[in-house]
Amino acid sequence: MGIMLISFVIIQFVPGGPVERMIAELQGHSTEATARFGGGSGGDMGASAGAQSTGQNNQYRGAQGLDPEFIAELEALYGFDKPAYERFWIMLKNYVQFDLGQSYYRDIGVIDLMLEKMPVSISLGLWSTLLIYLISIPLGIKKAVKDGEAFDIWTSVAIFVGYAIPSFMFAILLIVLFAGGRYWDVFPLRGLTSDGFESMSLLQQIGDYAWHMVLPVAAMVISGFASLTLLTKNSFLDEIGKQYVLTARSKGLSERQVLYGHVFRNAMLIVIAGFPAAFIHIFFTGSLLIEVIFSLDGLGLLGYESVINRDYPVVLGTLYIFALIGLLTTLIRDVVYVTVDPRIDFEARGG
16 A cells, blocks of 8 residues: 555646646647537637636646636546545556556556566566576586686676676667577567467467567576575675584485585575565566567566556556555465575464
8 A cells, every 4th residue: 555655646746647648639720639528628628719717727738728627627537626535436446447548548447457467577578587597507606616617707707797788788789689680580570469369370380479579588587697606606605604504414424415405595585585676676667668669569668668658557456456566476485495494484483
């Protein structure tokens, strides 16, 4: 609720809302905008074009000369005829029932709009997160074991380069190299599937989908694995120097048994703790520019466009859903905590 309240309050002070956008269209002689409210409203607007502005419509830029009744009709259309606290309360009641409202500028509900964009973001987020963890954890462990050696030094150089260069820069570089930008035309430049995807066999569809995902996922993985690799390395280095590791080695256990039988569980706790934030970042904000560059119509692009267009139901609706996803992933993290480390006992703490 706190997240929604802060976002709602901020939105109240952001200029250029839907009423102002519609006024701008009308002042620009947009017949399409006028037609939305019928000929009567348009006639009233024209008749009062020379009238003096009232205090009611002075709050909107460009509203001078428009009929106050017409402004009131616009406010009612977008729900701004009610006090802010009442609108917030109505929004909360609707959100509890998962009624996120309708988009201001598209004839579709917010949930339906999100479901329409969800497959793209799920594809990017899921495969990127999976590959980042599959690469970073083994690499971080290897760097901890080889700390200070040539392998550790050279991989650190590569990691710092990956960390320093933004994902969108890698995306542009990959396009130039492998998508017909200048050198090889190996991978498609845009979209999630090719034309005629529906007519392909299942095997062809899988291959086509994977072919389209290579470049955007690669761009996100290259720039996303650096911090997790260093976190894993430092966590393992912390544990390797502890007494229980020396005891395990003195019992004659192999290095592999020590690392994966004793150190792994303790060292992975800090990595698991950071999973929800990493997942949300990759799933939503991390894919924004990638979606734009590769013309992938997902949730990141939807959120960005809704902010630019002041489509408040979409802005707040997507924020609400991602807040719920964040809470869910935090709950999953706590469950995994207990599974990985049996020493954590919430019942004993409660007693």
